[in-house]
Amino acid sequence: MPTLFVLIPFIGIVLLNLLYSQKVKNLAYGAVLLVTLIQLFMAGSLIFECATNFFSSVEIKYFVHLSIDLYAAIVLFTIGLISLIALIIRRYADKDEIFNFSQLILIIMIGMNGTVMVTDIFSLYVFLEVTSVASFVLIAKKKELLALNGSFKYLLMSSIATIMILSAVAILFMTYGTLSYAELGTQLNAAADSLSLQVILAIICLVTGLSIKAGLVPFHMWVPDAYSQSNSAVSILLAGIVTKAGGIYAILRLLMVVFPHIALISNVFAFIGIITIVAGALLALTQNEFKKMLAYSSISQVGYIIIGACCGTPLGFLGAFLHFFNHATFKSLLFVNSAAIESRTGIKELDKLEGLGGRMKVTAGTSAVAFLSTAGIPPLSGFWSKVIIIIALWQVGYIPYAIIALLASILTLAYFLILQRKVFFGKQSAEFDHVKEANGGFISASMILAIITVLVGIAFPFVLNFLKIKGLF
Amino acid sequence: MLSIIFLTVILLYIIGFYYLVTTRNLIRILIAMEVLTKGLTLTLIYVGKVTGQMATAQSMVITLIIIEVVVLAVAAGIIINIFNHTDSLDVRKISRKKE
Amino acid sequence: MNDIVLYILLGLLVVSAVLTAMIKNTLKAVIALALASAILTVIMFMMKAPLAAVFELSVCAGLVTAIFVSTISLTDSPDPDEQQVMREKKRLTRYIFLPIIIIIVAGILLIAQPALNFSFAAPPAVQSTVQDTIWHTRNLDIAGQIIVILAGVFGVVILFKERLKK
Numbered sequence: 001m002p003t004l005f006v007l008i009p010f011i012g013i014v015l016l017n018l019l020y021s022q023k024v025k026n027l028a029y030g031a032v033l034l035v036t037l038i039q040l041f042m043a044g045s046l047i048f049e050c051a052t053n054f055f056s057s058v059e060i061k062y063f064v065h066l067s068i069d070l071y072a073a074i075v076l077f078t079i080g081l082i083s084l085i086a087l088i089i090r091r092y093a094d095k096d097e098i099f100n101f102s103q104l105i106l107i108i109m110i111g112m113n114g115t116v117m118v119t120d121i122f123s124l125y126v127f128l129e130v131t132s133v134a135s136f137v138l139i140a141k142k143k144e145l146l147a148l149n150g151s152f153k154y155l156l157m158s159s160i161a162t163i164m165i166l167s168a169v170a171i172l173f174m175t176y177g178t179l180s181y182a183e184l185g186t187q188l189n190a191a192a193d194s195l196s197l198q199v200i201l202a203i204i205c206l207v208t209g210l211s212i213k214a215g216l217v218p219f220h221m222w223v224p225d226a227y228s229q230s231n232s233a234v235s236i237l238l239a240g241i242v243t244k245a246g247g248i249y250a251i252l253r254l255l256m257v258v259f260p261h262i263a264l265i266s267n268v269f270a271f272i273g274i275i276t277i278v279a280g281a282l283l284a285l286t287q288n289e290f291k292k293m294l295a296y297s298s299i300s301q302v303g304y305i306i307i308g309a310c311c312g313t314p315l316g317f318l319g320a321f322l323h324f325f326n327h328a329t330f331k332s333l334l335f336v337n338s339a340a341i342e343s344r345t346g347i348k349e350l351d352k353l354e355g356l357g358g359r360m361k362v363t364a365g366t367s368a369v370a371f372l373s374t375a376g377i378p379p380l381s382g383f384w385s386k387v388i389i390i391i392a393l394w395q396v397g398y399i400p401y402a403i404i405a406l407l408a409s410i411l412t413l414a415y416f417l418i419l420q421r422k423v424f425f426g427k428q429s430a431e432f433d434h435v436k437e438a439n440g441g442f443i444s445a446s447m448i449l450a451i452i453t454v455l456v457g458i459a460f461p462f463v464l465n466f467l468k469i470k471g472l473f
Numbered sequence: 474m475l476s477i478i479f480l481t482v483i484l485l486y487i488i489g490f491y492y493l494v495t496t497r498n499l500i501r502i503l504i505a506m507e508v509l510t511k512g513l514t515l516t517l518i519y520v521g522k523v524t525g526q527m528a529t530a531q532s533m534v535i536t537l538i539i540i541e542v543v544v545l546a547v548a549a550g551i552i553i554n555i556f557n558h559t560d561s562l563d564v565r566k567i568s569r570k571k572e
Numbered sequence: 573m574n575d576i577v578l579y580i581l582l583g584l585l586v587v588s589a590v591l592t593a594m595i596k597n598t599l600k601a602v603i604a605l606a607l608a609s610a611i612l613t614v615i616m617f618m619m620k621a622p623l624a625a626v627f628e629l630s631v632c633a634g635l636v637t638a639i640f641v642s643t644i645s646l647t648d649s650p651d652p653d654e655q656q657v658m659r660e661k662k663r664l665t666r667y668i669f670l671p672i673i674i675i676i677v678a679g680i681l682l683i684a685q686p687a688l689n690f691s692f693a694a695p696p697a698v699q700s701t702v703q704d705t706i707w708h709t710r711n712l713d714i715a716g717q718i719i720v721i722l723a724g725v726f727g728v729v730i731l732f733k734e735r736l737k738k
Contacts, residue, residue, distance in 0.1 A: 010719070133544060133547060137730060144558075152552070156506075163510070173524070481585060491673065500643060500647070522619050528702045549642075
């Protein structure tokens with residue numbers, strides 16, 4: 001069963017290229033859409049199956065080197081959803097470009113599904129590289145100078161991160177003689193109190209390398225350029241899943257399985273997480289371009305996921321993965337809206353956009369939902385995940401971190417309310433009289449995401465009740 | 474005896490990182506990445522010999538070399554496209570034009 | 573005797589890596605990189621890793637050099653300003669800084685050598701051959717490599733496609 005996630009997109013690529021003709025090119029879009037829907041259904045069914053035995057963290061499905069458990073199923077579901085959204089947006093581009101874009105999306109899906117399911121540090125590196133190479137090509141596809149610049153910077157930082165991750169893998173291999181997660185976990189647990197100097201060096205290299213790949217502060221330099229200077233659909237993919245399912249999921253999985261009892265790594269990551277939250281929120285305030293502001297806000301939200309995971313308790317991990325899914329939905333919604341605005345008005349800077357709410361009603365409404373969810377307002381989904389993370393921090397004892405996280409959330413709320421009022425509900429300037437509502441692809445994508453945000457928010461108290469029965473609260 | 478190899482590895486890393494940071498030419502950045510990869514290859518072979526698991530270490534080295542070549546080819550393509558746009562290979566000129 | 577040859581080769585590897593950093597002409601720096609690959613191949617062969625050595629020689633000393641040479645020839649500009657960039661910058665930074673750093677670090681590590689003991693893992697009971705390891709134990713990596721090559725092929729096709737139109 002887990003190999004199906006990797007095999008189906010691969011068969012898709014092979015078929016699309018072997019039967020290469022004009023008719024197949026037209027069908028390519030529908031075929032890739034079908035693949036993402038298949039992934040959605042498979043992952044959704046796995047979530048239902050895993051939900052009944054939630055607290056036995058035994059892997060549910062196990063093939064030779066791939067395994068899926070509840071958290072992996074949540075991430076697979078997110079991957080399918082965001083790929084679907086990215087495809088819906090590109091519906092009106094021309095045929096050649098859609099063909100290339102569809103195939104690259106299939107490759108990225110293979111890479112991310114692989115990262116999520118492996119049980120081995122070296123295979124993690126291989127699938128991270130698959131995702132990275134496909135991302136370089138996707139960003140540089142536009143072939144304008146800024147996009148090439150962003151892609152090259154991403155390539156450079158990703159290669160440095162690869163060197164550091166592999167050095168850490170080499171040192172760990174030398175000390176323990178094994179590469180799989182489970183065996184490394186048991187050996188590190190046995191030696192958790194007295195770590196030799198070489199293992200500490202390996203951990204430092206690993207933390208640095210994974211932080212570069214995930215875009216955490218202070219290694220976030222490539223993130224704003226790469227997100228804001230690519231195509232809209234590519235920005236949605238990047239911000240929604242590529243950095244998350246690649247770097248962040250790797251960190252979370254390693255924290256869960258390989259390093260659960262080592263205090264050094266949890267403290268370091270918690271510190272990096274808090275700095276990321278604060279720096280991302282502050283830097284987002286100073287940006288003028290819409291997409292760059294969203295990029296910095298993404299960096300800030302990723303900090304919440306890392307802090308949630310550093311608690312080490314099941315509640316913390318639940319909050320982290322829930323915020324993973326929520327962030328993917330509301331950040332993608334914001335990127336969809338910014339792409340819609342850009343496609344109708346051609347403007348990227350925030351200070352020139354005023355009062356579009358009257359003309360673009362659907363965009364205004366859905367972006368209001370997304371902003372409120374980012375800031376953590378009940379009853380939307382963002383509120384629940386942030387509350388769970390803050391409670392988990394409180395329970396473990398990281399009290400100053402919890403207070404700082406809360407304050408940053410209030411800061412985000414203030415800024416986004418000001419922004420929403422200005423861009424959508426202010427006074428409309430005359431040059432926007434000709435602006436119509438965005439075309440069908442954008443409308444359907446934003447409606448789907450907004451409905452998911454609201455539904456998860458409203459339905460979540462039932463899940464909390466279920467957890468209370470199981471004794472987690 | 475084998476710690477001389479460790480010394481060589483550290484030196485290769487230092488040369489690679491120093492070169493990466495101080496160069497101004499896009500192609501030389503790729504050359505610096507290659508030097509770093511050589512350091513990593515030597516590390517993996519050293520680890521393989523010391524722990525006795527040469528087979529795993531060799532398969533890791535082979536995988537690493539293949540993936541590095543693909544990344545290098547894509548980077549070369551990006552550099553050629555940048556050159557077509559600006560007729561220059563200077564890293565600073567590209568960043569400055571952004572503003 | 574074997575040890576002394578190994579030391580000489582390691583020294584030559586470091587020297588050729590320093591040469592790639594210090595040579596003015598980019599094309600000659602690439603040739604120095606190929607030389608470093610060749611020396612690394614011999615070192616790996618002496619440490620009993622023949623398959624990896626063959627891969628390193630054919631790919632890094634051959635294919636990578638070809639990619640670099642074709643990139644350099646495709647981005648050649650007759651502008652004298654550009655050739656100045658291609659030839660790197662001030663003499664002081666280039667010739668003096670790097671050897672000083674290397675001598676200092678080598679000195680520190682040689683002096684501190686007895687203080688560093690590494691703990692190594694024990695060799696496993698069953699020794700497997702490289703073929704077994706690649707094709708059975710780590711076959712997921714092979715699948716990943718195939719997909720990386722596929723992504724690279726797409727990348728090269730997309731990036732190089734419209735060059736003639738310029």
